Amino acid sequence: MTHVDLTTSLGSLQLSAPTLTASGCAAAGKELAQFGDVATLGAVVTKSIMMAPRSGRATPRMAETPSGMLNSIGLQGPGIESFLENDLAWLRANNVTTIVSIAGNNVDEFGELARILAKVEGVDGLEVNISCPNVESRGQVFACNPISAAQVIETVRSVWHSDAPVLAKLSPDVTDIVEIAHSVVEAGVDGVSMINTLLGMVIDVDKMKPMLGGRTGGLSGPAIRPVAVRAIYQVHAALPHLPILGMGGIRTGHDALEFIAAGASAVSIGTVVFGDPGAPWRIANELGQELQARGYNSLSEVIGLAHQN
Amino acid sequence: MKCVIRSMSPVGSYLHMVLDAPEVGEVQPGHFAAVAVGGIGSGMLLRRAFSIHKSTPGETLEIIFAAHGQGTQWLATQSTGDEIDVVAPLGKPFVLPRAAIPCVIVAGGYGAAPMELLARELRARGCRVDVILGAATQEKLFGVLDLKAVSDSVTVTTDDGTSGVRGRVTDVLADLIQKNNSQAVYACGPMPMLQAVAKVSQDNGAFSQCAVEESMACGIGVCMTCVLPVIGDDGVTRMARSCVEGPVFRGDRVRWDDVNTVPSDAFGAPRPGGH
Secondary structure: OOOOOOOOOEOEEEEEEOOOHHHHHHHHHHHHOOOOOOOOOEEEEEOOOOOOOOOOOOOEEEEEOOOOEEEEEOEOOOOOHHHHHHHHHHHOOOOOOOOEOOOOOOHHHHHHHHHHHOOOOOOOOOEOOOOOOOOOOOHHHHHOOHHHHHHHHHHHHHHHHOOEEEEEEOOOOOOHHHHHHHHHHHOOEEEEEOOOOEEOOOEOOOOOOOOEEEEEEEEEEEEHHHHHHHHHHHHHOOOOOOOOOOOOOOOOHHHHHHHHOOOEEEEEOOOOOHHHHOHHHHHHHHHHHHHOOOOEEOHHHOOOHHHHH | EEEEEEEEEEEEOEEEEEEOOOOOOOOOHHHOOEEEOOOOOOOOOOEEEEEEEEEEOOOOEEEEOOOHHHHHHHOOOOOOOOEEEEEEEEOEEOOOOOOOOOOOOHHHHHHOOOOOHHHHHHHHOOOEEEEEEEEEOHHHOOHHHHHHHOEEEEEEEEOOOOOOEEOOOHHHHHHHHHHHHOEEEEEEEEEEHHHHHHHHHHHHHOOOEEEEEOOOOOOOOOOOOOOEEEEEOOOOOEEEOOOOOOEEEOOEEEHHOOOOOOOOOOOOOOOOOOO
16 A cells, blocks of 8 residues: 555545546446455446446457457446446445446437436436447447537536536547537536547458447457547646546556546546456556655646646 | 466367466356466456366366467466466356256367266266267367266267267257156257257257357456347346356257347347437
8 A cells, every 4th residue: 555645536526546447347336346345446437327228239249359359239238227226226335436327319318317317316426428339320429529419418417406527428539539528518517538439340251241240349448548548638738627537448557647647537447347357446556556656645746747748 | 366377288179277276266067267368468358268177165276278269379378387367256057956857968079178067066966967078079079088987878979970979969969868857958068059959958858057158358247248138037038148147048048049139029129210
């Protein structure tokens, strides 16, 4: 253990630890409990929840790629009703700081989900997933268009009267991520989560067809880390007061420190959890050591520091 | 947990790895282990899953693997004394019968890995145990001698006739079930074999349990990669995770024809206009 102060915040939400789980990489936290105390994480960011139960896409849903993986899960989940009854109840019972990720087929569904979640206890933040690449139509990736991104956020904001922060999850698959960030800020987000996966494809040359059942998939893991660091750096430069939850291939405390220096206030640990379920706790410890080794007393003094030089 | 490799030896086309596993708990037949590959900083992020061959709680863990892909090829280059990272035991194991009923074990290739352990458990319950081991060719058979020691009979089939009966495991399964009035069939192997075993079992009045082989990313239930359509107790088909709801499923509950698809009547299946 180090003496470095690793507490941080995302808008009004105080976090006791700097590492969170990334949406889609820890279900709703329960499965990770055999590897560590989930309540000691910064927060669990749940797998994106939708109104209705959803089967997800056909298999194969995964292909391992160099320093990463491609997935086409397609938001398999139990629907909001079951989520509240089972998953959120478990998270509350275990005192887990919880950021609920929501995904809608259309703008109204995002609003409906936010309306339902605004009325229940135990939701410490919302992450609005406007950037899942595993949808049938690219037109449904709201985060690829500043106007539709803003529409979703305005709708959520209009029914969200809690202090708990609303974060928009952004896609790196855009020409100018700063433009999208500006539009969701104007629409009223308290912060942004970045980055979601990049759209990719792997082809099986024996069967001569795309390897994934969904044909395309989202690329994640250390392979995309420099893209994430760049995106965070750009958005922090343009909007220095906007809280950023950073994610994209973080595997070590050293990686996490890059994200903090680029401008993230906290980080989500995603794909690396699949191979190392204890990673969110390990990386928090390592981050403390990395900061101490460089003579820093707190994480907060390092946020965005790479912009000074 | 960190495990030191105690030994690694070739068995036919496969490798048999024995690990020092002081932290491992009790292993039941059908449990699997997830092994990290490639070492520190490896570009291979995902663990490889292997059914556990044998284990002594607090002491050892044994796996059988074929060095087919990049990850298992790396594993094959490791030496005695090297340390690897393992998560085990994982998954739901085979359900054992309460009564002393006649059982059949069917395995394809290194799908036989967990079957010696299973045969011992069944025998300990007073069950008659008949075994069918199949493979493409003799070198790809596994566990023939070991299973002979813990069962009432072992029948071998090979596609090319290099050992035992020329043909498939299902060519001899129906007769065996009929002859011994077998009531439960336990199977592990490739998906087409499991599908055929489940059908033959059902047609002959036996209950089957199949340990499936689906590609996994996490092995612990968080990623939703390893799903297949399985009918629940309520009659509803769900995309079930083979890592935590399996890998052992009732053969009559898996919708084998629909594997690699999402059946239109599955829970949460895409509806026109959405998804």
